[in-house]
Amino acid sequence: MTTHLRLPLPKPLQDIIHPPPTPGVLGVFSYLDTTVDAIKKLRAAGHTDFTVYSPVPRHEIEDALGQAVSPVRMFTLIGGIAGCAIGAWLTLWMSYDWPIVVGGKPVGSVPPYVVIMFEMTILFGALSTILGILFNAAFAARRLGTVQYDERFTNDRFGIFVPAGSDKVSPVEKLLRDAGAEEVRRG
């Protein structure tokens, strides 16, 4: 069994980034269609919090999981609006803080400031999108605990980890095997 390389981290970070292990079953799949089949069967059997690994994002997996749209979009929106507002504040406030009057024209003239507001919208929108991805992914990892992983999942294998106590392990193992898992193991 191959394990994920671990880096020693200070205590609070350790808890967030490497949450305690979750017991369960890991199935390794060679094919996309068998993985999708297994997802459907797991959902029919009432499992909800299993993890699906894939080397590439596939719509088939997304559709089978029936996930809600990622909340990252709210991060982008709020970041963008905040950036635009900061751009407007920066330019207007600074212009009035030390007015340089040229040709009797307005001290705070909006058209040239649109450029700054635009750039700040993009900058803050992008950075907050990144934070949104990191925050949401870390939050999901924290919720699921440390789950089993196999190094082939970034190469050419698909995987499903189903959290299960020792009493529920056998039916899950059977389900994954029937769906076409080439390898099933407990952890």
Add this chain to the structure above:
Amino acid sequence: MAETQAPPPLPPASRLTYDYVTRTIARTLGNPTRGYFLLLGAAVALLTVGIITLLFLIRYGLGLAGYSHPVYWAVFITCFVFWVGIAHSGTLISAILFLFRSAWRTAVYRTAEAMTVFAVMTAGLFPLIHIGRQWYFYWLIPYPNERGLWPNFKSPLIWDEFAIGTYFTVSTVFLIMGLIPDIAAVRDLATGWRKKLYAITALGWTGANEQWRHYTRGYLYLAALATPLVLSVHSVVSWDFAMAIVPGWHATLFAPYFVAGAIYSGCGMVITLLTPIRKLFQLEEVITVHHFENLAKLCLLTGSIVSFSYLTENFVAWFSGNPAERAAFWYRAFGPYWWASWTMNICNGLLPWLLWSKKVRTNITALFVISIFVNIGMWFERYVIIVVSLAGEPYTTWTNAVYNPTWADWGIMAGSFGWFFMWFLLFVKNFPAVAISEVKEVLAAPMRQKARAGVQHT
């Protein structure tokens, strides 16, 4: 990397598998060859020339460069615009073509995106060198100070600072975001110190559904933000000139004209960089002639827009009846800098016409040669716009001097090429130069039921 020592035999394209893609691309990270060290050594040597020149400039001042009244924006600013332009096609390929769902971009976009980041890094050096007293660079930043002064936000130079700063930040995070799943893929193959490096930089990526769910959504928004950004950046750069009243600069045409030119030069640079990388790293299977042909088509499109802009510019100068404008364009074509103008016209106006031929578009040697002339032509375009317009400006005829760059200008320019290629070479040897997960995305997914294999999302 133990697993990647022996290159796997090349299967026919239809048998490209996920595993084959991972290993082929991870192989580029193996032990460097002598050829690689020679290239890196050449880049570092050029950078050393630049650093020594910069030390001279700091000690003896900007007088060492060829500035002569009224040409105070010269080779440094030319190089700045040139490098910013080079950056643009990277974002075009990585963001705009992503939104257009162009499947072919996956094989070339990582190289292009890395080129973007390093080209902006290079471009950013030039305004700093150009200001002369580099240790006061922080005066450009709006920070509270005891003088109570703020930058003038009505100045296009400040817009430019915000645009370039944003562009650098966003293209860097965009590159890093795209790298994460690929770093995880090489992490899972690597051994030794590389394993540690990739374990840190992969940020714990496992390809779990919760990660892909947020990642794919976030990546889409990053692409959607980078798209207007890339169009804005070169527009803002063009306004550095267009907002001034120098004849030859003061044109509303400038923003689209500069953006098209930027993408034209950038596509040229992508071809220049990909040709040797593909050979050195034996990526012929992943980066095919088809990719080069598509890049050539982009060159043809943007090159035609650039040629059309040249015609429009000259037509408007004549049609406006403005004597200053007419004189400026006459000076450009037939003045002392005629050679620069005609280099620009031939390389950017005529050369792209060769790309109408499919024979040329699918001949990589021909494309490589053309791409170098595209780079030369686009450098001269900026030289013509900046230096020649200033040298010929009609407001101070009694002070006009024929400007000639000196060794200090050339030294800094050589250094900038060294700096760019040094970062680029270090990058391609340490991180996957082709997007592993995105190349797999356009392949047929492994299916047990062969009948279903034909139904694909690509």
